[in-house]
Amino acid sequence: MREVAEAAGVSVATVSLVVNNKPDARIGADARQRVHDAIRALGYRPNALAKNLVSGGSRFIGLVTDAIATTPFAGQIIHGAQDEAWKHGYILLIANIEGNEEAEREAISMMLEHQVRGVLYSTWYHRAAAVPAPLRETDVVLVNCYSPAGDVRAVVPAEVQGGRTATELLLREGHRRIAIINTTTPSPAHDGRLRGYREALEAAGVAYDPALVFNAQPDQSGGYDVVEHLLAQGPTGVFCHNDRVAMGLYDGLRERGLSIPEDLAVVGFDNQEVIAAHLRPPLTTVALPHYELGAAGVRVLLGVEDAPGDGRVEVACPAVVRSSVGPAQGKGAVPRAVGLRRS
Amino acid sequence: MREVAEAAGVSVATVSLVVNNKPDARIGADARQRVHDAIRALGYRPNALAKNLVSGGSRFIGLVTDAIATTPFAGQIIHGAQDEAWKHGYILLIANIEGNEEAEREAISMMLEHQVRGVLYSTWYHRAAAVPAPLRETDVVLVNCYSPAGDVRAVVPAEVQGGRTATELLLREGHRRIAIINTTTPSPAHDGRLRGYREALEAAGVAYDPALVFNAQPDQSGGYDVVEHLLAQGPTGVFCHNDRVAMGLYDGLRERGLSIPEDLAVVGFDNQEVIAAHLRPPLTTVALPHYELGAAGVRVLLGVEDAPGDGRVEVACPAVVRSSVGPAQGKGAVPRAVGLRRS
CATH class of the missing domain: 3.40.50.2300 (Response regulator)
Incomplete structure (x- = not known):
């Protein structure tokens, strides 16, 4: 602005008034023209802030x-x-x-x-x-x-609803012995998804069993390392805290010759771009609604x-249905259910 | 700025001069004080652009x-x-x-x-x-x-060196029959990594064999779908265009009961955060130096x-050595090598 003022032979204040295009500014047509010429000659750009101050806000x-x-x-x-x-x-x-x-x-x-x-x-x-x-x-x-x-004001994902939705994806296929691999990290996701899991079980008349609740590091190693303990509880379906945990679980199950969804139905969370659709079988999950x-x-x-x-x-965290959940039938689910009936 | 001028009873130009703290501005101490008071009263913030214009650039x-x-x-x-x-x-x-x-x-x-x-x-x-x-x-x-x-001026990844490095990771373990799963997409990555692959083979005295060059969609499905054709050529090692391709290849090999690195050594590219370190076995790869x-x-x-x-x-694209490359020995590599010796 100083350069423009010098080139035009006017004060910096005059340049400011011209640039701001103030209708009430008392500036001669000649001085105004010299400022415009100097601006063009020097490649000066309009002053965004001055414009903002006039219009009351930027874009x-x-x-x-x-x-x-x-x-x-x-x-x-x-x-x-x-x-x-x-x-x-x-x-x-x-x-x-x-x-x-x-x-x-x-x-x-x-x-x-x-x-x-x-x-x-x-x-x-x-x-x-x-x-x-x-x-x-x-x-x-x-x-x-x-x-x-x-x-x-805050916009956040509906963690409780998401946990409920994940659990319902398993319940609606007849699963009753449903495990949850939660995260070891205290967080709204930890608390909310567990609450949703419990609400869904209760609404379906399935008793909550603390032995089916696991906490693991929220990545592939967490899902992989928990497999032995998980299988010992005989679940037919499992809700994983996130898709990375599900990916590790896939590896652990495969190493034991177990198939998804035949031997264990798996639901993830996140719908993570690089993973969820690309696992074999593609992962049924609940999306974190980041875009929304x-x-x-x-x-x-x-x-x-x-x-x-x-x-x-x-x-809301919507369900994304792919291929990792099948009906609860065969050896996994039935013996337990029979046992609970005191047969 | 207009509000400040009104509150202080001065012109907008005067406010501008005071805010810019121009030493040569002829403004009375009284007017200057009124402007400062008005700025404080109205919660006005210093004008960053005006400061930039004085200092010749922003932060x-x-x-x-x-x-x-x-x-x-x-x-x-x-x-x-x-x-x-x-x-x-x-x-x-x-x-x-x-x-x-x-x-x-x-x-x-x-x-x-x-x-x-x-x-x-x-x-x-x-x-x-x-x-x-x-x-x-x-x-x-x-x-x-x-x-x-x-x-x-442009800062880009050294694709040719990266392709050379990926291939050398296999060559130094004794692999000679090395496949490349390149991308179907024309790009500097496609051309550069292929050139690096060929340079590394040539430097090691290994003849280039077009039958070992595959083009696949640069994601998991590409790596998965190419497995049959790949195995038909009997490679002992494979350089994948990226880690996603390697992930799909892992799945395809596992379904055929084949082990990494025992049956096939695999090298990726990218060192992609969510995948590379988390495959089983963890993927040896070449990093795209995004941070750098x-x-x-x-x-x-x-x-x-x-x-x-x-x-x-x-x-430079550096090697990241994990566990998916082992020495070329056993049935995969040797018969071919023997064959080439015309035994």
């Missing part, structure tokens, strides 16, 4: 995240948010922070200074999050995380969708 | 990408770029475009208007890219892609690292 929505852009797990949150933002004329600008608090402060500060329409604050797995204080200066919606105080979480976050931010009274929007 | 580097933030494949490009940017006091701002050209124009325009230090333009797989014209107005470095005209691509992109952009004369920086 950008910020997304501040711990690691969604860098982990292979939740990228569809970004996809959903940017598609929805674009529908309403906004562009998503992303800052992926990876625990660098100073970078987070700077990125948020930049977004606020440039008057983004609002900010989505999002995490790569569903958890409690401390909302950075400066974000309270703008519209903020949490996505895939929540403020324990419940004072910020991002899209709903933008809708709540823009006021297109209302958050309920408690500010918490739960997005 | 941000832009990353414009097709889909790195949303696919599960190349997120570490972002990780490497942001770590390196931060080392030099910059923050990475990401626009993930997904083919939306209008959004791309807007995001780039915003970055230029806000005087980012420069822009990385990056793709989720290695390919030729058309550089958006407005990016020529700033410093730009291509990452994981290149301009066919060769007129823009992003970091090198920032170094070239900032002038910390020079691009060679042709503007093309190749980043």
Whole structure:
């Protein structure tokens, strides 16, 4: 701006007034022309912020995240948010922070200074999050995380419903002895999916058996290592905390000459892009609705969708049926059922 | 800014001069104080752009990408770029475009208007890219892609070296009958890795046999579907275009009762986070150096690292040795070798 002012022989303030196209500015046509000529000659670009200050906001929505852009797990949150933002004329600008608090402060500060329409604050797995204080200066919606105080609007996956849906995929095929391989990590996913599992069993009149509840590392090694203990309890179906656990379970079962779904029906969770559809047999699972979480976050931010009274929007986790669940019949299920009938 | 001017009883131009803290501005101490008071009272934030205009640049580097933030494949490009940017006091701002050209124009325009230090333009797989014209107005470095005209600096994976390294992992264990399952997709990866394979064979004195070159869809189904044809050629080792292909190959071999590495040694490519370390046996592979691509992109952009004369920086693809390659011995390899000796 200083260069333009020098080239045009006017003050920086005059350049600012011309660029902002203020109708009430008392600037002669000649000076105005010289500023425009200088801008063109110097390749100067219009001042976005000045425009924002006039119009009261920019065309950008910020997304501040711990690691969604860098982990292979939740990228569809970004996809959903940017598609929805674009529908309403906004562009998503992303800052992926990876625990660098100073970078987070700077990125948020930049977004606020440039008057983004609002900010989505999002995490790569569903958890409690401390909302950075400066974000309270703008519209903020949490996505895939929540403020324990419940004072910020949040869009999260419906973990309990997801756990119920996963269990129902097994119940509806006649399974009654259903195990759950949960995660060792305390989290909304751990608690919610277990609760959903118990609710589904209860609704089907199947007694809850703690011996069928396992906790394992939430990856392939967890599913692989638990096989022996799992089989010792004689389940006919198993609900895995995530698709990675199911992948490890597949390997463990195969090594013992067991077939899916004939010997054991398997349900995953996540519908993880690189895995779920590509296991043999393809994995029946429950999807984490990442795309919808991002899209709903933008809708709540823009006021297109209302958050309920408690500010918490739960997005459903839908069933994705493939080939790893078959009917409960044959040796696995029947002897147990007969035993329970005191025959 | 208009609100501040009204509250302080001064012109917008005066507010601009005060905010920019211009030492040569002729503004009374009283007016200056009123502006500062109004700014505080209204919760106005310092004008980042005005500051940029004074200092000649912002603390941000832009990353414009097709889909790195949303696919599960190349997120570490972002990780490497942001770590390196931060080392030099910059923050990475990401626009993930997904083919939306209008959004791309807007995001780039915003970055230029806000005087980012420069822009990385990056793709989720290695390919030729058309550089958006407005990016020529700033410093730009291509990452994981290149301009066919060769007129823009580019940081790309060393595909030929990667193919050579993958093949050498098999050669050094005594394998001589080595197959390659390449991709059906024309790409730098297809051409480069095949060339590396041929170079490694030649250096080892092993004749190139076109019957050992297969093309398959670059995912699990491709690796699974090619098994029969592959085995008919009697290889003792196979270099797969990527880890997903290797995963499908694992399934196909297991169904035939064959063991890895005893019956067939397998090498992947990518070192894909969700898969490579988690197959059974864990997959020996060659890593796509995504983190290093992003970091090198920032170094070239900032002038910390020079691009060679042709503007093309190749980043090495290192071997990641796990358990899917064993020595070439036993029935697979020997009869062929004997046959070649005309015994």
